[in-house]
Amino acid sequence: MSSALFSKYKMRDLDLSNRIVVSPMGQYSAENGCATDWHMMHLGHLAVSGAALLFTEATAVNLPGRLSTSDLGLWSDENEEALGRVVAFCRKHGGAKLGSQLYHGGRKSSITTAWEGQKPVPIEEGGWTPHSPSxxxxxxxxxxxxxxxxGIKDAIADFAAAARRADRIGFDVIEIxxxxxxLIHNFLSPFANKRTDAYGGSLQGRMRFAIEVFEAIRKIWPERKPLGMRISATDWVEGGWTLDDSVVLAAALKKRGCDYITASSGGSVPEQELKVGPGYQVPFAERIRREAGIATMAVGLITEPRQAEQIIASGQADLVALGRGMLFNPRWPWHAAMELGEPVYYPPQYERSHPKMRAGDFLKPRAET
Ligand SMILES: Cc1cc2nc3c(=O)[nH]c(=O)nc-3n(C[C@H](O)[C@H](O)[C@H](O)COP(=O)(O)O)c2cc1C
Known part of the structure; x- marks a missing residue:
């Protein structure tokens, strides 16, 4: 029987050769928002990993929306040019389709890098005032x-402008x-959103900013290209954003042309009580998929090929995204393909590394991409 994980998948005009996605992972290595040599190396090697789709890290749409001064950005011509070079490089040498994740850090902005402890940077020390619903x-x-x-209209316009740049660079997918x-989660969650106007209060009010960002990008993002959204399916705290709310939001986005939802979780408040374990967010992807009738991407401690296979085969999600597992073992898709007996993308330069080739058996390990 052939593998579900290695089956093809189509979203709008985008053909994916399997269901494996490299999750967006912030590198804190940009300069004035511009991608650097680190991005060439980091994204370049993941582009030959065999994953069908590779996301660049969360990319800030404007200056106040950066988490740190080393965030990747798409607010300027220089940013567009620098990231364009990385995309062209990945395209030339790699087999993965390429996705851009656009973001605004909202009330969490103005911090140091991950390895400096993500400490707040006060204004007096070169930090800035975050933007938030409240x-x-x-x-x-x-x-x-x-x-x-x-300010809300400006932020939405900045998302749309960054999406236009992402299109010009040649990205295949955008994940909001x-x-x-x-910022978008700040509007959704009652912990950060205390507004009493049309962008706050009821669930519909709190969803409004997310929907308007989605609509603004969908309007300028080419019809043939898929557009999805990553959400925190729950705040993991009583009184916060819930999985029920996520189903309502996913259905509203689907109605407006959203192609998929990535079901992550948490991050809203420090008191969150995450229950972390293998595939711990998969049930969120499953319920959103079933109840909102939208494609989902599962993420979070998906580490084993048979676990990933089971998630796709049982219909819990349409795609699986791997983050840390791909950093630890960037050839994870090759190993998964071996275990499940499927072909996968290899760059021709590396074909001879395939164990079957080493044994003198000239079976082609490569899948068409
Ligand atoms: C180094 C690192 C950076 C991350 N940066 C982002 C990011 O830019 N955007 C995002 O949505 N998630 C980010 N995440 C979360 C991952 O995309 C993923 O959802 C999370 O790590 C769980 O998946 P995993 O268990 O496969 O790592 C990051 C995670 C790591 C480890």
Whole structure:
């Protein structure tokens, strides 16, 4: 029987050769938002990994939307040019389709890098005032400015402008980052959104910003290209954003042309009580898929080929994204293909590394991409 994990998948005009996705992972290695040599190396080697789709890290749509000064960005011509070089490089040498994840860090902005501890950077030390739906800080971080209606419109326009740049560079997919306590999630969650206007209060009010960002990007993003959203399916705290809310949001986005939802979780408040274990967020992807009738990407401690196979084969999700597992073992898809007896993309330069080739058996390990 052939593998579900290695079956093809189509979203709009995008053909994926299997269901394996490299999850977006922030590198804190950009300069003024511009991709550097690190991105060439990091994304370049993941582009030959055999994963069908490779996401670049969360990419800031404007200056206040950066988490740190080393965030990747797409707010300027220089950013577009620098990332364009990386995309062209991955395209030339790799087999993966390429996705851009667009974000605004919201009330979590103005921090140091991951390896400096993600400590808040106060204004006096070169930090900045985060933007958020309300004057409600993420505990320990800078007091945010509450976006007024004009500020909201500007942020939406910045998302759309970055999407236009992502299209010009040649990205195949955009994932809007609506998770992990960043701006879109700030609007969704009652912990960060205390507004009493049309962008707050009821579930419909809190969803409005996410929907308007989606609509603005869908309008300019080519019809043939898929557009999805990553959400935190739950805040993991009583009184916060819930899985029920996520189903409602996913259905509303689907109605507007959303192609998939990535079901992540958490990040809204430090008191969250995450229950972490193998595939711990898969049930979120499964329920959203079933109840909102939308394709889902499962993510979070998916580490074993047979586990990933089971998620796709049982219909819990349409795609699986791997983050840390791909950093630890960037050839994970090759090993999974071996275990499941399937062909996978190899760059021709590396074909002879395939164990079957080593044994003198000239079976082609390569799948068409
Ligand atoms: C180094 C690192 C950076 C990350 N940066 C991002 C990011 O830019 N955007 C995002 O949505 N998730 C980010 N994440 C979360 C991952 O995409 C993924 O959802 C999470 O690590 C769980 O999957 P895993 O268990 O396969 O690593 C990051 C995770 C890691 C380890």
């Amino acid at each position: 004057k409600e800080p993420y505990p320990g971080r800078n007091m945010p400015e509450m976006l007024d209606e004009a 980052h609506g998770a992990h306590g960043y």
